[in-house]
Amino acid sequence: xxxxxxxxxxxxxxxxxxxxxxxxxxxxxxxxxxxxxxxxxxxxxxxxxxxxxxxxxxxxxxxxxxxxxxxxxxxxxxxxxxxxxxxxxxxxxxxxxxxxxxxxxxxxxxxxxxxxxxxxxxxxxxxxxxxxxxxxxxxxxxxxxxxxxxxxxxxxxxxxxxxxxxxxxxxxxxxxxxxxxxxxxxxxxxxxxxxxxxxxxxxxxxxxxxxxxxxxxxxxxxxxxxxxxxxxxxxxxxxxxxxxxxxxxxxxxxxxxxxxxxxxxxxxxxx
Numbered sequence: 644x645x646x647x648x649x650x651x652x653x654x655x656x657x658x659x660x661x662x663x664x665x666x667x668x669x670x671x672x673x674x675x676x677x678x679x680x681x682x683x684x685x686x687x688x689x690x691x692x693x694x695x696x697x698x699x700x701x702x703x704x705x706x707x708x709x710x711x712x713x714x715x716x717x718x719x720x721x722x723x724x725x726x727x728x729x730x731x732x733x734x735x736x737x738x739x740x741x742x743x744x745x746x747x748x749x750x751x752x753x754x755x756x757x758x759x760x761x762x763x764x765x766x767x768x769x770x771x772x773x774x775x776x777x778x779x780x781x782x783x784x785x786x787x788x789x790x791x792x793x794x795x796x797x798x799x800x801x802x803x804x805x806x807x808x809x810x811x812x813x814x815x816x817x818x819x820x821x822x823x824x825x826x827x828x829x830x831x832x833x834x835x836x837x838x839x840x841x842x843x844x845x846x847x848x849x850x851x852x853x854x855x856x857x858x859x860x861x862x863x864x865x866x867x868x869x870x871x872x873x874x875x876x877x878x879x880x881x882x883x884x885x886x887x888x889x890x891x892x893x894x895x896x897x898x899x900x901x902x903x904x905x906x907x908x909x910x911x912x913x914x
Contacts, residue, residue, distance in 0.1 A: 686779060686788050693773040700733065700769055708732040709770075712803065714788065718780035719799035726810040733769045735814045739821035746841040747828040748862050751896055755826075758903040761910040762824065765815040779803055812840045816848030822856050823849065827876075829863035829893060835875040846879065851886030859891040860914050862899065 687706065694702035709732075712725040743762035745752040756762045765771040780793035780803045794802040825841060827834035835842055849857065859879070861871055871891035880889045892914040902913035 686777070686790050689777065690773055694769065697769045697772075705729060705732045705769075710788065712807070713779065714781040714786050715783060716781050717783055718789075718794050718803060719801055721781075721801050721803045721806050723806045723810040723813070726807050729770065730810060730814050735768055735811075735818040737818045737820055738763050742815070742819050742823050744815075744823065744825040744841050744845055745827075746825070746834070746836065746839045747831060748826040751862050751899065752826050755899055755903045755913075759910050759913075765812060768811070768815065770811055771815075774807065777804075808840065809844055812844045813848060816845035819845075819849055820853040820855075822858060823854055824858045824860060826860045826862055829861040829867040829869045832868055832873075833875045834861060834869050834873060835879040842879075846882070849884055849887060851884045854884070854887050856888030856890065857883060859889070860899075861891060861893045863893050863895050867893075 690706060690709070691702050694700055694705060708729040709726075711728060713721045716725075741761060741763050743752060743756060743764050745764065752764060753766070756764055756767070766775045778790055778793050780789050781787070782789060793804070796802065796805055799805075825846075827841075837843065846857075857879075859871070859876060861869065861876075863869075870893055876891060880891075883889060894914040899913055902908050
C-alpha cells in the first residue's frame, strides 16, 4: 500500500507540474504580446518614417486618421469611405499634365518615372508612398495593427488594403487635369480590363471640364499580342466623357528604358 509520505510527494509533484504549466502559459502569453506589440510598433515606425520625408506633413494626425479606418473592425468589413478622413488629412495635390496612371505595368512605370521627373503616379503621393507594398489590418476587439493574418486582395472586397487603394485611386482620378497619361500592358489580350482599378475607379473620375485628353502608352515586348486597335482600348475610348481627347501609342519597353536613361530626351519624346 502507498504510504502517506508517498502520497504527499505525489501531490507535491502534481502541484509543481500545475504551477510549471501555468508559468509556461503566462510566459508564452507575454512573449506573444511583446511580439504583436513589436509588429504594431514596426508598422507605425515604417509609416511615420516614410511620412516624415514629406515636408510639412502632420504625420501624427495622418496616422490617427488612418488607424481609425480599420482598427477594432472585421478585416473584411472596411469600406472605402472609412478612409475618407485620412484622405482629407493628406489631400491629393493636383498636377495638371503630369499624372501617370497604370495597369499591370507598375514596375515599368516606376522605373520610368524614377528616372524622368515629369510624371507622378499615385504611389508618389504622400499616402501612396507611405503605404506602397505594405499589408495591414485590424481585428474585432483589438486596437492593434496587424501585418500578418490579414485577408489577401481577392479574399474579400472590403479588406483594409483593397479599400484603401480603391479610395486613394478615386482621389487620384479626381485630381486629374489637362493631358493625362496611362501605361497599359501590350502583352495582355485585354490591356484595359474592366476589373482593374484604372477601369473600375480612376478613369470613371475623369471629366471633360478638367481633363483635356487621355494618352495611352501601350507598353510592348518582343512577342506582344495587343496593339492600339484592341477592342478593350476602343471601349476605353468610347467610354470617356464627351469632350476628352484620346490617343494611343505602341511603345517597346526597350525604347522606354533607353529614353528614360537619356537625360537629354524630354518625356514626350519617349513615345
